[in-house]
Amino acid sequence: MRRPIRIAVTGAAGAISNNLLFKIASGEMMGTDQPVIMQLIEVPGRMEALRGIAMELEDCAFPLLHTITLHDNVEEGFENIHYALLIGAYPRGPGMERRDLLEMNAEIFARQGKALNDFANRDVKILVVGNPANTNALIASRNAPKLSPSQFTALTRLDHNRAKGILANHTGANPKNISRIVVWGNHSTTQYPDLHHATILDEPAMQQISEEWYRSVYIPKVQQRGGEIIAARGQSSAASAAQAIVDHMHDWVLGTSPGEIVSMGIFSDGSYGIQKGIVYSFPVRCDYGRYQIVKGLEINEWGLQQMRLTEQELLDEKSAVNHLLPT
Numbered sequence: 001m002r003r004p005i006r007i008a009v010t011g012a013a014g015a016i017s018n019n020l021l022f023k024i025a026s027g028e029m030m031g032t033d034q035p036v037i038m039q040l041i042e043v044p045g046r047m048e049a050l051r052g053i054a055m056e057l058e059d060c061a062f063p064l065l066h067t068i069t070l071h072d073n074v075e076e077g078f079e080n081i082h083y084a085l086l087i088g089a090y091p092r093g094p095g096m097e098r099r100d101l102l103e104m105n106a107e108i109f110a111r112q113g114k115a116l117n118d119f120a121n122r123d124v125k126i127l128v129v130g131n132p133a134n135t136n137a138l139i140a141s142r143n144a145p146k147l148s149p150s151q152f153t154a155l156t157r158l159d160h161n162r163a164k165g166i167l168a169n170h171t172g173a174n175p176k177n178i179s180r181i182v183v184w185g186n187h188s189t190t191q192y193p194d195l196h197h198a199t200i201l202d203e204p205a206m207q208q209i210s211e212e213w214y215r216s217v218y219i220p221k222v223q224q225r226g227g228e229i230i231a232a233r234g235q236s237s238a239a240s241a242a243q244a245i246v247d248h249m250h251d252w253v254l255g256t257s258p259g260e261i262v263s264m265g266i267f268s269d270g271s272y273g274i275q276k277g278i279v280y281s282f283p284v285r286c287d288y289g290r291y292q293i294v295k296g297l298e299i300n301e302w303g304l305q306q307m308r309l310t311e312q313e314l315l316d317e318k319s320a321v322n323h324l325l326p327t
């Protein structure tokens, strides 16, 4: 048996975590031969609920669950961790402007960045889920000068999985036969779900759907899926978000399947003309615990416009929090 790895989860008593923690403990994320130590973090007022979840985890008697520790602060919770799943965030309340949400969360993610810098393992891999995820990842990274920006990622795998699921449903294909979907940009309604490189049973996906359906039905549906779920359920996506977190971390750590492309929010290195210094969703492949942007995909003029639109939103988010970023 391998040595246990330490995984911190913030927002550990929330809806996503309620689905996620059991998957992690069962080995679905890091492999069925990898024991885990879970360092679960909540705000002080939710510690009792967190204790309840810890009891449920214990009651599953998962062979891979080595230890659970509970924390009401990130400084203790991030001690010696190898992985950080930053899910807890300040929720958008009625009448709150996007700028207010950005500022409230900037404080949370600045503190978390500093705590990662000071207490986590030097090789820690970080996934930011709490919204606005891309810009929160940027803030955390800027507050962690000892860590490389490449250690910080944001979740756009839910958008990627949605793009695959909705295409599978429309064409009647099995999701396992759909490959090379790309979601570009922000985890928001400006994201660009791109099917121009995608295949269904190794044939180009764009030849199996109409351009009209792609542009006027499919893209808005993927972009607005989060809102559609809130309207139907009265709550935001939780189980599918947990699955996307598992998929993102699994592929980052254990590798993508041969030939496959997945979407990850990562710091732009200037690829495809996207400005450096923002966290943007790119097509990547992972191997040996590292991700690499898939280069050389051909993008048409219309696609480039979509990519620029979502880039602009991220640049605007960045300038809204710029005064809070350390220089």
Ligand code: NAX
Pocket: 010, 011, 012, 013, 014, 015, 016, 017, 041, 042, 043, 046, 087, 088, 089, 090, 091, 108, 128, 129, 130, 131, 133, 154, 155, 156, 157, 158, 159, 187, 236, 237, 238, 241
């Ligand atoms: P919940 O409100 O159910 O749970 C959030 C939990 O985080 C709460 O228990 C709260 O006490 C805790 N929390 C808040 N601030 C904290 C802090 N500073 N430290 C530790 N814990 C803290 O929300 P849930 O449905 O679990 O969603 C969590 C976040 O994920 C939200 O910001 C949501 O917008 C975001 N999402 C992001 C997605 C993505 O694809 N990037 C998709 C799903 C989800 O909407």
